[in-house]
Amino acid sequence: MSESAIPSAPATRLRLSPAWIVLGLALCLILARPYLPDGLMRPAEGLILPLADWINAIFTWLRDDLGLIHVTRAFAGGIEWLLDVTANILYGKNRWPRIGPLPWVVVALSAGCLGYWLGGLRLALLAGGTFVWIALMGQWTWAMETLSVIVVAAPVSVLLGLMMGVATWRWRWVEAVMKPVLNIAQSLPHFAYMIPVVVFIGVGPKAGAIVTIIFSVPPMIRMTLLGLRKVPPEVIESGKMCGSTSWQLMTRVRIPTARTEILVGVNQVIMQCLAMVVLASFIGMPGLGQKLLQLLQALKIGRSIEIGITIVLLAVALDRCSKAWAERQPVHHEPGLGWTARHRVMSVWAALMVAGFALSAVVPFFAEVGRGQSLSVADPLDAMMSWVIVTLDPVTQWLRWFLITWVLIPVRDALLWLPYTAVLALVAAAGLAVGGWRSALICVGFIGYIAITGWWDRAMITVYTVLVAVVVATSFGFPLGIWAARYEARAKRVLLLCDSLQTFPSFIYLIPVIMLFGVNDVAVVGAVVLFAAVPLIRYTIEGLRGVPEAVIEAADMSGATRGQSLWHVRLPLALPTIMVGINQSLMFSLFMVIIAAFIGTQDLGQEMQRALSSTDVGKGLVLGFAVAFIGLAADHLINKMAEGRRRTLGL
Numbered sequence: 001m002s003e004s005a006i007p008s009a010p011a012t013r014l015r016l017s018p019a020w021i022v023l024g025l026a027l028c029l030i031l032a033r034p035y036l037p038d039g040l041m042r043p044a045e046g047l048i049l050p051l052a053d054w055i056n057a058i059f060t061w062l063r064d065d066l067g068l069i070h071v072t073r074a075f076a077g078g079i080e081w082l083l084d085v086t087a088n089i090l091y092g093k094n095r096w097p098r099i100g101p102l103p104w105v106v107v108a109l110s111a112g113c114l115g116y117w118l119g120g121l122r123l124a125l126l127a128g129g130t131f132v133w134i135a136l137m138g139q140w141t142w143a144m145e146t147l148s149v150i151v152v153a154a155p156v157s158v159l160l161g162l163m164m165g166v167a168t169w170r171w172r173w174v175e176a177v178m179k180p181v182l183n184i185a186q187s188l189p190h191f192a193y194m195i196p197v198v199v200f201i202g203v204g205p206k207a208g209a210i211v212t213i214i215f216s217v218p219p220m221i222r223m224t225l226l227g228l229r230k231v232p233p234e235v236i237e238s239g240k241m242c243g244s245t246s247w248q249l250m251t252r253v254r255i256p257t258a259r260t261e262i263l264v265g266v267n268q269v270i271m272q273c274l275a276m277v278v279l280a281s282f283i284g285m286p287g288l289g290q291k292l293l294q295l296l297q298a299l300k301i302g303r304s305i306e307i308g309i310t311i312v313l314l315a316v317a318l319d320r321c322s323k324a325w326a327e328r329q330p331v332h333h334e335p336g337l338g339w340t341a342r343h344r345v346m347s348v349w350a351a352l353m354v355a356g357f358a359l360s361a362v363v364p365f366f367a368e369v370g371r372g373q374s375l376s377v378a379d380p381l382d383a384m385m386s387w388v389i390v391t392l393d394p395v396t397q398w399l400r401w402f403l404i405t406w407v408l409i410p411v412r413d414a415l416l417w418l419p420y421t422a423v424l425a426l427v428a429a430a431g432l433a434v435g436g437w438r439s440a441l442i443c444v445g446f447i448g449y450i451a452i453t454g455w456w457d458r459a460m461i462t463v464y465t466v467l468v469a470v471v472v473a474t475s476f477g478f479p480l481g482i483w484a485a486r487y488e489a490r491a492k493r494v495l496l497l498c499d500s501l502q503t504f505p506s507f508i509y510l511i512p513v514i515m516l517f518g519v520n521d522v523a524v525v526g527a528v529v530l531f532a533a534v535p536l537i538r539y540t541i542e543g544l545r546g547v548p549e550a551v552i553e554a555a556d557m558s559g560a561t562r563g564q565s566l567w568h569v570r571l572p573l574a575l576p577t578i579m580v581g582i583n584q585s586l587m588f589s590l591f592m593v594i595i596a597a598f599i600g601t602q603d604l605g606q607e608m609q610r611a612l613s614s615t616d617v618g619k620g621l622v623l624g625f626a627v628a629f630i631g632l633a634a635d636h637l638i639n640k641m642a643e644g645r646r647r648t649l650g651l
Helices: 018-031 051-065 068-091 104-119 121-136 140-170 172-185 190-201 205-229 233-241 246-257 259-283 288-297 301-327 344-362 378-417 420-453 456-485 488-502 506-517 521-545 549-557 562-599 604-613 617-649
Strands: none
Touching (some): 018 420, 051 190, 051 617, 068 190, 068 205, 121 140, 121 301, 140 172, 140 205, 140 288, 190 205, 190 604, 190 617, 205 246, 233 246, 259 288, 259 301, 301 378, 378 456, 378 506, 378 521, 456 562, 456 604, 456 617, 506 521, 521 562
């Protein structure tokens, strides 16, 4: 047989995916860094666009030429009137209607009755006890200043969010417009909302209330849209068969059926309001946030902890009451019952109000706790904190030195050392790997925006802080979630703790780290770690609990050990949910980094605070979009990875 008759083996071709090719390009750029021209190291001057100037020009036109400032001031005037009413009732501001202030005992009893009506005795003790604590600690005026804004901002946000949610559900073009707007709005840092409001409104309580309303509307829109979409078609058909008009279908069928989701939206609005009201102290909003900011800047830890406890109690009480309202089902009474029998809690409340007003009239202490009558735990707290600081000083000093010397500075310098073109190539490679060319273009567009703003180095410092914080949070949050998910009772306790921690305003997380590490990058990273670890722990537990019992039993019957079942069965199936936790951890980290900038970082957050101080709306929005786009790029990549994992698992 001739050689030509012998069949030859097919030639093996090495096929490289586009992701590997782009990754190779990125590595080449990194290796060739010493020889790269300046234009490939950092964006050339010709690539940097004057976006801030363009935005300022647009806002000037809107404010002055178009006359939008008159509309905003009219709206601000209405909000200010509502604030005056609530402020007069709650803490006696000398404005119309001049009927306040309510005695603190009356407010505490009312909160207790509301808690009992919503959730029983335990919730009554929590709600009423919160206001008793506020009064006895001499923080009544500050707390009522904060609460008066929430009382105004939350209903307005709910109403606006409900109307916009209905419009988004009804019209496709509105949904097409609102979807990207909502994504960006929920990725923007808090300061980005404040700067335009300061330009149009100024500073003070009304500016704080308006920025709180704007910040709190997006979650209400999302939950309204979700609730309306979940209404069963048979319910709608029943309504149509009864002869309901479109308006009746919406008000008497769709919205009542979507009640649970809408009330969850109300809960989110209330918590968003509290978070923003505390932060609105940066634009002159009086109340607990302003006092906490002053105390933190003065490093008065004991007093800061007192204010922090009050904010936490308010947050937990508002969260529990609003959740109980969402879960509460309508009560149907038997026909023929009298008014008192049908409204027992309200009857008791009315009697307690009479008793409270009478008691406060006879004993002034129950109307207002005087300066010399209030309690304080600041001195014991300061003594305890001093002992803790002295005791832990060798550990914290070593930890601070180690983190700064061997972790923070090397990671920061490495990110600043990388050519921006290499970073863009790495982002493109990640996009190609998880979602193809479309994902690559989206992610490169998000990060490319930062390159054309001229804030690349500041953005890399922000990224380094977030990266280190998420890695540290994952290193202990992930094992803690696995440990908690092992037993159901333990999982419930840890989830309850996570729920409580997620109600804490972000300012609170700064107190322990400033106490232990002082004002430096380690404190910033520590605060971010504490804030970002909570969703990671939560979703790790939820993911592992969501694995079907049949799958676990099948693994056990196959002879798998507990470790093998965990690593080869439970964790792979829980990975999509765990990745949601990682995603939220990244977003939380970005928000916290920006908030923590007031203690002295050199990142985008510090520049945003400078923009806020100078009311430079263009610079503030450019920086805000930079932060949002970092988060959206990470969000897109993680979601695509989770989707791919779900497809692989057939979920």
